[in-house]
Amino acid sequence: MSMLTQAGFAAALRDGASPTPRGLAAWNGPRPDRRFAVYRNNVAIGLRQALASRYPATERIVGEAFFAAMADAYVVEHPPRSPVLLAYGEDFAAFVAGFEPARELAYLPDVARLEAARGRAYHAADVIPLEPAKLAGIAPDLLGATTLLPHPSMSVLRSPHPVVTIWAMNAGEAEPEPILDWNGEDALVVRPRMTVEVHRLGPGGATFLTTLAQGATLGEAMLAAAADDDNFDLAANLALVLASGAFTAIRSPGGHHD
Amino acid sequence: MNPSHLPRRAGVGFKPEHFTAIDQARQPVGFFEVHAENYMGAGGPPHAQLSRLRADYALSIHGVGLSIGAMQPLDRDHLARLRALCGRYEPESFSEHLAWSSHDTVFLNDLLPLPYTGQTLARVAEHVDEVQTALGRQMLLENPATYLLFEESTIEETDFLAEVARRTGCGLLLDVNNVFVAATNHRLDPRAYLARFPLERVREIHLSGHSETVDDHGAPLLIDSHDTPVKDPVWALYETVIERTGPVATLIEWDNDVPDWPVLRAEAEAAEALLQRAASRRAA
Numbered sequence: 001m002s003m004l005t006q007a008g009f010a011a012a013l014r015d016g017a018s019p020t021p022r023g024l025a026a027w028n029g030p031r032p033d034r035r036f037a038v039y040r041n042n043v044a045i046g047l048r049q050a051l052a053s054r055y056p057a058t059e060r061i062v063g064e065a066f067f068a069a070m071a072d073a074y075v076v077e078h079p080p081r082s083p084v085l086l087a088y089g090e091d092f093a094a095f096v097a098g099f100e101p102a103r104e105l106a107y108l109p110d111v112a113r114l115e116a117a118r119g120r121a122y123h124a125a126d127v128i129p130l131e132p133a134k135l136a137g138i139a140p141d142l143l144g145a146t147t148l149l150p151h152p153s154m155s156v157l158r159s160p161h162p163v164v165t166i167w168a169m170n171a172g173e174a175e176p177e178p179i180l181d182w183n184g185e186d187a188l189v190v191r192p193r194m195t196v197e198v199h200r201l202g203p204g205g206a207t208f209l210t211t212l213a214q215g216a217t218l219g220e221a222m223l224a225a226a227a228d229d230d231n232f233d234l235a236a237n238l239a240l241v242l243a244s245g246a247f248t249a250i251r252s253p254g255g256h257h258d
Numbered sequence: 259m260n261p262s263h264l265p266r267r268a269g270v271g272f273k274p275e276h277f278t279a280i281d282q283a284r285q286p287v288g289f290f291e292v293h294a295e296n297y298m299g300a301g302g303p304p305h306a307q308l309s310r311l312r313a314d315y316a317l318s319i320h321g322v323g324l325s326i327g328a329m330q331p332l333d334r335d336h337l338a339r340l341r342a343l344c345g346r347y348e349p350e351s352f353s354e355h356l357a358w359s360s361h362d363t364v365f366l367n368d369l370l371p372l373p374y375t376g377q378t379l380a381r382v383a384e385h386v387d388e389v390q391t392a393l394g395r396q397m398l399l400e401n402p403a404t405y406l407l408f409e410e411s412t413i414e415e416t417d418f419l420a421e422v423a424r425r426t427g428c429g430l431l432l433d434v435n436n437v438f439v440a441a442t443n444h445r446l447d448p449r450a451y452l453a454r455f456p457l458e459r460v461r462e463i464h465l466s467g468h469s470e471t472v473d474d475h476g477a478p479l480l481i482d483s484h485d486t487p488v489k490d491p492v493w494a495l496y497e498t499v500i501e502r503t504g505p506v507a508t509l510i511e512w513d514n515d516v517p518d519w520p521v522l523r524a525e526a527e528a529a530e531a532l533l534q535r536a537a538s539r540r541a542a
Contacts (some may be wrong), residue, residue, distance in 0.1 A: 002377075005410075006329050009370065010361035023373075025407045026473060027445045034474045035406040035443075038481060042368040050367070080365040083323025083336055084298045123299025126306075152300070194303050 013040050014079065047075045050085045054119050055092060057170035058112045062102065070099055086123055090116060107161035114167050114198065117155045117189040121196045124153035129192045129245030135238075138250065144219030148212055148247040153191040156201070156210045160184040164200045173198075192245025199244055204232030209246065260395035262351040262429050262461040264289050264507035265316050266537075268529035270522055271511045277307045279519035287526050289316035289350065291509050295323045298339050308347065317349040318462065318509070323365065326385045326399070327358035327372040337392045344393050351462060351507070353398035353431045354389070356382065356419065373408030374418040382418075386426040398461050399423070400431035403439040403468075403482030415440075420456040429461035434496045435488070435511075439468050439480040448495055457503050465496060465529060466511035485514035487525060496529075500536040508533060 005023060012018045026032040051071040052059050059067040074095045080088045093112035102108050129151060138146055157163070164185045168174035186206035188199040201209070208225035212218070225232040241247055267288025272280075290311050297304050297319075311317070324336060344352055357369035372378050382399075389397050401419060413421075423430055432455065441448035467486030473479040488496075488510065500506060510525040 002329065005373075006358065006361055010364065010366060013366060013368075013370075014364070023409050025409050026443075027407070028473070028475045028477055032406045032474060034472075035479065038405045038479070039368055039370060043366055046367040080367065081363050083325075083333070083360065083365045083367075084295050084339070085365075085367065086296065086299055122302050123304070124301060126301035153302075191302065194306060 204229035
């Protein structure tokens, strides 16, 4: 099999409208279309399943048939470039955002973004989260200049839609019911140990956590969050920083770190 | 080169949904097998579970994405990932397929067939050599389930596998379900295939279920679907194989419509009983 033959086989696999490649045979005659279709079908179904297992709430929202059509369209434009399928579909949300038939569901791309973040968190490196007592041990006058190391699994997502509520209702985490307050929700996604957790963030929380995760000091992050939202609640957000396991170590200004 | 050395017992393809059931007590299985690519994340539950299993059982790492049968060069990044995974878990065995699954930079996510010619034989042998060198261990190469043939093929599959093994020193993974599926699909006698198969190179056997459809002319076409118990004719072929080879590490694969753990365990116990019978016959 030359490289050229393999290229033709690969191209025909990916294009359902193209004829069965030449040079193939079966014991009972030439043009084994149905036999070739087995491979074509395996490729399509396998990738559809890979996406469905990473985006189950998205699939639940639109239904299996709609999701399959959306996944097939995605696969044509963004075939996997690596055999490590657990990371496939990283940019699926951006595709969903531009997928014309799903345009009415303006919140759908953010649900997919949340699921992508959950998938990354699931497979992220394992690091033991910061012990709350460690932060309590820092002298109050040094606290503002303290920086924290983010957990490899943590990420923050902002949405103009109630993305956490919608996701929870379609992931079996909350009873489905009409959403009366259609407000934006920001989320912290983190896997402190073996379970991926999604926290709904209060006003300014996304700015606070994002700024901290980028290496800013607690003082800088607090100022940025307060500037972003007047209702930023420092005590509640500090409590979340410690309870969620979103950070793993402290660096106090004296150069000491832990 | 570290040779493949799985225990000559029945094993099971590990599914994460069975972890809790498996972890409750010591299970009557000789080893577990996992697909390498499912353990290429940095951490999380997959590695926690695999580490736990590894502590108690022998392990086989089975790759499904290296594309050894491709005419293009192997993916060096993927080879490095396999090397890291084998370094981390030190499995008793590493195996891959006589098939291709990537072309250009696209991963096609299926085990695709290749014609058997002098040219493809040379390429596959080169690739197997490269894998064994990179991993510092012997690998096992698995015979494929195929649905169609190539007009350009000039070498029997059994001879092809024997020659790759001879040139590279690799072992073979004999998938008896694949033998039955491919033989049916190409209207060949599976016993004749097995008679030509270089059984002395076999270090592991795979058993699984298949489903049935028909081809363009209404002839039976079997699909290697891994979604049912092992079927009777496959058990029968398996018995003829181990009668000749004696006990060989034997894996039950069940990847789709996965049943509860006890069903899978019972399949492994059925294989184990046949292995013990084969062992006592040889001793007699």
